[in-house]
Amino acid sequence: MGRIGLRLVTGAVLLFIYFPLVLVIVYAFNRNIVASWPIPGLTLQWWARAIDNPGVRNALLTSVVAGMGATAVALVLGSLASLAVDRFRFFGRETISFVVILPIALPGIVTGIAINAAVGALGIGFGLATVIVGHATFCVVFVYNNVLARFRRSSRSIEEASADLGADTWQTFRHVTFPVIRTALLAGGLLAFALSFDEIIVTTFTRGDVKTLPIWIFENYRLANQAPIVNVVAVIAIVLSVIPVYLASRLTSDAAGVTR
Amino acid sequence: MTARATTPADSLLRRLAVGLYRHPRIALALLLALPLGWLLVAYLGSLAILFTNAFFRTDPFTSRVIPELGLGNFERLISDAVYRTITLRTLGIAAAVTATTAVLAFPVAYFMARVASERTRNLMVVAILMPLWASYLVKVYAWRIILAQDGILNWALEPFGLHGPGFGDVATWLVFSYLWLPYMILPIYAGLQRIPQSLLEASSDLGARPTATFRNVILPLVVPAVVAGSIFTFSLTMGDYIAPQLVSSTQFIGNVIFANVGGSGDLPFAAAFATIPVLVMIIYLLVARRLGAFEAL
Numbered sequence: 001m002g003r004i005g006l007r008l009v010t011g012a013v014l015l016f017i018y019f020p021l022v023l024v025i026v027y028a029f030n031r032n033i034v035a036s037w038p039i040p041g042l043t044l045q046w047w048a049r050a051i052d053n054p055g056v057r058n059a060l061l062t063s064v065v066a067g068m069g070a071t072a073v074a075l076v077l078g079s080l081a082s083l084a085v086d087r088f089r090f091f092g093r094e095t096i097s098f099v100v101i102l103p104i105a106l107p108g109i110v111t112g113i114a115i116n117a118a119v120g121a122l123g124i125g126f127g128l129a130t131v132i133v134g135h136a137t138f139c140v141v142f143v144y145n146n147v148l149a150r151f152r153r154s155s156r157s158i159e160e161a162s163a164d165l166g167a168d169t170w171q172t173f174r175h176v177t178f179p180v181i182r183t184a185l186l187a188g189g190l191l192a193f194a195l196s197f198d199e200i201i202v203t204t205f206t207r208g209d210v211k212t213l214p215i216w217i218f219e220n221y222r223l224a225n226q227a228p229i230v231n232v233v234a235v236i237a238i239v240l241s242v243i244p245v246y247l248a249s250r251l252t253s254d255a256a257g258v259t260r
Numbered sequence: 261m262t263a264r265a266t267t268p269a270d271s272l273l274r275r276l277a278v279g280l281y282r283h284p285r286i287a288l289a290l291l292l293a294l295p296l297g298w299l300l301v302a303y304l305g306s307l308a309i310l311f312t313n314a315f316f317r318t319d320p321f322t323s324r325v326i327p328e329l330g331l332g333n334f335e336r337l338i339s340d341a342v343y344r345t346i347t348l349r350t351l352g353i354a355a356a357v358t359a360t361t362a363v364l365a366f367p368v369a370y371f372m373a374r375v376a377s378e379r380t381r382n383l384m385v386v387a388i389l390m391p392l393w394a395s396y397l398v399k400v401y402a403w404r405i406i407l408a409q410d411g412i413l414n415w416a417l418e419p420f421g422l423h424g425p426g427f428g429d430v431a432t433w434l435v436f437s438y439l440w441l442p443y444m445i446l447p448i449y450a451g452l453q454r455i456p457q458s459l460l461e462a463s464s465d466l467g468a469r470p471t472a473t474f475r476n477v478i479l480p481l482v483v484p485a486v487v488a489g490s491i492f493t494f495s496l497t498m499g500d501y502i503a504p505q506l507v508s509s510t511q512f513i514g515n516v517i518f519a520n521v522g523g524s525g526d527l528p529f530a531a532a533f534a535t536i537p538v539l540v541m542i543i544y545l546l547v548a549r550r551l552g553a554f555e556a557l
Contacts, residue, residue, distance in 0.1 A: 003375060006375055007375075009367040009368070010368045013368045016364075016438070017438075017442070020402035021399070023405065024401070024402045035408070036410035036411070037411055073298075076294065077299075080294055080295050081295035084292045088291075096296075099299050099300065099303075100295075105495060105545060106495070106537075106541055107514070107537045108500075109501060109517055109518065110310075110537065111303075113517060113521050113531065114307045117306065117310045118305060133302070136298075137298070137302070168278070169280060191393075194393050198393070198397070200396065201499070214396075217401065221401055221506075237397070241393050241394055242390050
C-alpha cells in the first residue's frame, strides 16, 4: 500500500470513528422530536428541557458522586499496591499485576454478577456504596499502572538523598516521593473517573435503585417523548467523559496506552 | 541544619518510621493489606461465590437457590441447542470483530508509527484516545440512530437503490467493531513504534524488497501487539449484552446471564453460563502471555 493509500485509509477510519459522535451532537439540536434523517432544523429547546429535568440532574449528580468515590478508593489501593511492588521483592509479586488487571480483563458482566452474588450472599443492600465498590474494583488498575510506570522511570537516589539528609519515611514521602508521583496519580485518577462515569454493566448489577447517567439513558432511549432529551444527555455524557481523559493525556504520556 | 522542636507525637511517628524501616516485612504487609484485601478477598472472593453457585440449582417453584452440588446447569448448557447457538454466535461475532478491527487498525497504526510527522502522530494518538473513552452507551445509541429504518444510512443508500443492514447480527458486528477499534489501534501502534529502524534498514541492505521486509520483519514483530489488542476486542465482545439489546434482537451469552440474575432469575444457571467467557478468556490470556502480548499491553 502506497503512502497515499495509507493516508486515505487512515482518514476513512478516523471519519468512521468520529461520524457517529458528531451525529449524536447534531441530533441534540434537532427541531424534530423524532430522530430521523434529514432533520428539519435546529433548536436549543431540548437543552433547556434536559437541564430542567430532575431525573437527569439526579442521575448526573449520582454519577459524579459514584465516580469520585470509586476514584478515591482506586487512588488509595492503586498507590499502595504500586509502592509495594516497586519497593519490595516478595513471593507472588508478579501475580499482583495479574490480579489488578483481572477485573477489566474479565467481561464486565462477570465482575457484575460476581459482586451481585457476593452482596446477595452477605445480605447487604444494593445502593450507591455497592456501585462504588464495583467501580473501584476495575478502576484500581489505572492508578496502579500509572504510578508504577512513574516509579520505574524515576530514580531512587533522590529518596536516598532525602534519608541521608535526616528525613524520616513520612517526610521523604511528603516532600520527595509524592511530588514525583503527583501527576501520575492525577492522570490515573482522571482515567478512573472517566471509566466509572461511563460504566453501565457492573452498575446494572450493583445499583439497587440508584440511577447513574448511563442507566438513565438506558431507561429512557426507547421512550418517544424522552428521545430528544436523551440526545442532549448523550452529548453531556460524551463531554464529561472525554474532558478527564484529555487532561490525563496532557498530564502524562503514561496515559497514552490503553491500560497504562 | 535547622533545629526542630520535637513533639511527642512527632517522635512516635519517627520511631514508627524507623521500626518499619528495620522490619520491611511489616511495612510490606501494611502496604498490601488494603489492596490485596480488596482484590483477593472482595473480588476473587466474589468470583469464588459466583462459581460455587454454578454447581447449585434453583428450585423452579420458589426460585430459591438450593445449595447442593451438581452438574445439572452445565448439562443443560451442552444439551440445549438454544444455548449452543448463543455460545457459537457470541464466539463467532467476537472472532469476526477481532479480525475486522485488526484489519482496520493496522493501516492506521502503521501510518501513525511510520509515516506521520511527530506533530500529526501526537494529534492522532489523542484523536484515537478520545472516542475510546467517550461514553460507551452513547456510541451504541448513535449506531441505533444511524441504522434505524428512517436513519441516515438508509437515507444515504436510497439513491443507489440500496438498503442498510437494519438491526441484527450484522449490526452487532458493525457496532462492536466500531466500539473496540481504538483498543486495537493503540497496541499495534505502540508495537510498530518499538521496531527499531535499524532492523528495517538491515533487511533492505540484505536485498529485501519493502513487501518482503513487511512480511518477514514487521509482521512477526507486530503479532504480540495484535494479540494484546485482541484481548480487549474478544473479551469486551464476549461479555457485552447492551449493544445486542440496542441494535439486534438475537441473544448473546451476556443477555442470557443478564436475564437470569435478579428476583425471579436462575443465578446458578447464569453463573454456569458465565464460566464459558471466563474459561475462554483465561485460556486466551495464557496463550497471549506465551506470545509476549502482556509486554505489548
